[in-house]
Amino acid sequence: MSDLANTYALITGATSGIGKATAYKFAANKVNLILCARRQERMEDIATDITSRFGVEVLIHVTDVRNKQEVEAFHAYVQSQNIVPSVLVNNAGLASGKDKLQAGSVDDWEQMIDTNIKGLLYVTRTFLPDMIAKNNGHVINIGSTAGHLVYPEGNVYNATKYAVKALNEGINLDLVGTNLRCCSIDPGACETEFSVVRFHGDESKAKKVYEGFEPLHPEDIADAIWYVCNAPKHVNITNMVVYPTAQRNVFVMDRKV
Template structure:
């Protein structure tokens, strides 16, 4: 019997790459996101290989999140894998100049959205005595850097939530994996810099950043590990990146 995975933020970046990696492992997919057309295109692209369905909602909306999960037909309700991928950085500057709207966007998505999905999905896993939760954190959750205080705090919360979930849920046969990527070239910087393409591009100048597919490979590795193996935590950096803000660039 095929496993079923629910992936948030599946319309682009790491979420999309993870869906493609899972399809290669014959894992059926619940693709979640806010961009209906992109979800539809991905569902159609992967449909010849695995069963897919889509859910359009914003993880920041608690009522909408629970309503979306409740709308799943019976054949999609036994979710084996939850990938809490949706999240973003908004703004870059010292905390005294920060925009509370940006803070809300990060905390609501990166922390509360992750909790909402986990609450909606894990009771079924507990009941069945099996499951796997993959939380996408960041090197920023392990190493705080200037001008990213609230984003770092939100990802530090993901680190703590991953550890706490593991303590709470291992007894029920549920694995919990925390993935902490370094510099990945996705839409991340475009969102952080509010569409400033030139500024976003400079983040990745002078070195080869990680690709979304690199992170997806590690997620696939974790969920395909033998039943007796739990991959608890993976930190992935580009070869030129030594720490959160230490990148050796070629001139």
């Protein structure tokens, strides 16, 4: 049994895609969960299903990670239960729009910057001191291959994921002398609601992104997170880049269409 069994994993953005798959992966391995996202009903349904299937405890809190006060309320709730997470998965994030910078939407930019950078910072700043006080834990930041190479019309999304890469490195440095570990897991094309969100609900445009090849499934990234968190305590995997086999970087894709 994993050392993480009976501890708590906190996952942001757990109502869909990678966050949801990670919740199921950890629960199936007897890890209790602390979940947040904005969509309450979805989160309640997921919590009910996970509890009945795996018998673990699932705490949920409606939280928009862009909102500092909501993140603090989330933290206060977790503290009131005397819980300190053993794993913090900073997953909540999105791309919004795909335009040349000169035609971009400032609202899209703000949403990406506020969620992918500031949200990750608020959550980490709030929960990390408790984990450091216990001198135990793992921070997983979901970056992206978009944080390794800029692609046309990716501009601001790319910039936010480059920021996640820098923050992951910074957090690692700041944790020296503790037992805590920190890793960014950087997926390539993974079929979730990501592209539907990016294209503002345009399902047919979103579907085209994954046409002609087998993309990653969110469960593949959940497996990667589980692997990293279960490495021996003296092993700190600081970055893992995961592509579908058909994709070798953001430009090189074996698409059979």
